[in-house]
Amino acid sequence: MMNSTINKQTLSEIVVSKIKKHIIDNDLKAGDRLPTEQEMADSFGVSRLSVREATTTLSYLGIIDSAPRRGLTVGKFDLDRLKEFLGFHFALNDYPREKLLYTRVVIEVGILGYSSKAIIADKGVYYKLDEICNEIDKYDSLDSYIHWDIEFHSMLVKVAGIEPLVMFNDLLQTFFRKFRLEISSIGKYRDKGHNVHREILESLRCGNVDQAENLLREHLGCYKEKIQNS
Amino acid sequence: MMNSTINKQTLSEIVVSKIKKHIIDNDLKAGDRLPTEQEMADSFGVSRLSVREATTTLSYLGIIDSAPRRGLTVGKFDLDRLKEFLGFHFALNDYPREKLLYTRVVIEVGILGYSSKAIIADKGVYYKLDEICNEIDKYDSLDSYIHWDIEFHSMLVKVAGIEPLVMFNDLLQTFFRKFRLEISSIGKYRDKGHNVHREILESLRCGNVDQAENLLREHLGCYKEKIQNS
């Protein structure tokens, strides 16, 4: 009955475009209201279902929010949403483990300067990391070691306060958890009776970023050989 | 009748997850068949409509392809699609630019060591970057400067060969493209009659990674002040 143009797209895709256009044309910002689904259905000349498929898609992408009775509003950008897609991307294209390790090194070493500043500026930040080090020292079981090890590394990135990197690093950790379990020999670092994590933390507290970087680089380097034979 | 867990998500979101899970669990690759919408509706215990909202969404992202009579197949998950939406998000309400800049600094500075190795190991890599520097030297117009500037920075990451970072950096560039246009004053670095990019490249060729890091950090730092007043 409609659809003058011979469009290869599905109706919902067309509606998605129209909604995006509507947002841009009216210069809508996060939180602004959109017409109701029924109104759009009427004005676009399609059924509400087609509109619904479009709003569902946009909602999934975080471009709009929807709630009963409140209606549709323009959404705000959400890193978690992006994280989900990237996670899926990671799950499909398996990147070589070596590359994933290098990625971790770049990020974790790269943020140490920011982490150090945060630790020095706020005692609470230091205590949080210190507490994690204490947990690592306990060394109840491999499981708990791995848990707190991840916690430490994640926290290091988190306190740096650069959210996109936190998000990306979280994704990486997901994949490292899997094979951290395969690589069980952590004795090397625990046997010495000291805790690399604490050394790193202390270096950061003293503003000795270079030393922390070297320690962390070496610490992560221990995975490298293990990756080779797997 | 269903929905045992008190999930805050919508049904279609749950179905999206289930389909993604199905793809991962069965290790499906692009082109592989998925169950029909009706089959999924039955097996998930929801109506076909809910499945449809999910497949529409996934189809829009290119995660699945669908065609009448052929059914649903796994598509090639194209990050370009994702970039489009990131760009759209950024057009609406931009993410804190400071954080984006820091992210860039961490990644671009962090990979320089790997880039240097690649440059030294393979003359071809050097020539590629050198050629880009030549283009920057020409300085025809702001547009071309921006284009080759982006090219240079992307290439630096690319030659380092850490694919996950290349991918992530690619996404970041989506955010930066728009705002590089707003910041037009590049004279500061060009007027001196030298090209920072070339300096960085030469440092890397000589294996002087520290110097390259400092140069790049300073180079990117010039954005910082511009971010403040915008």
Added chain:
DNA sequence: TTTGACGTTATTGTCAGATGATATGATGAA
């Protein structure tokens, strides 16, 4: 045997209409 036309059919694409769930806003009482 190969090839090409043709009808069948499975599967997505779209519609209409209805009910449930829920947050907002209005109403009224303390």
Added chain:
DNA sequence: TTCATCATATCATCTGACAATAACGTCAAA
């Protein structure tokens, strides 16, 4: 005023149906 209560608009989901289309099998002709 402030709080509780209720009505209602709007999304969330379902049922059931029909249209459109492309793959598949069939059969006839070369």
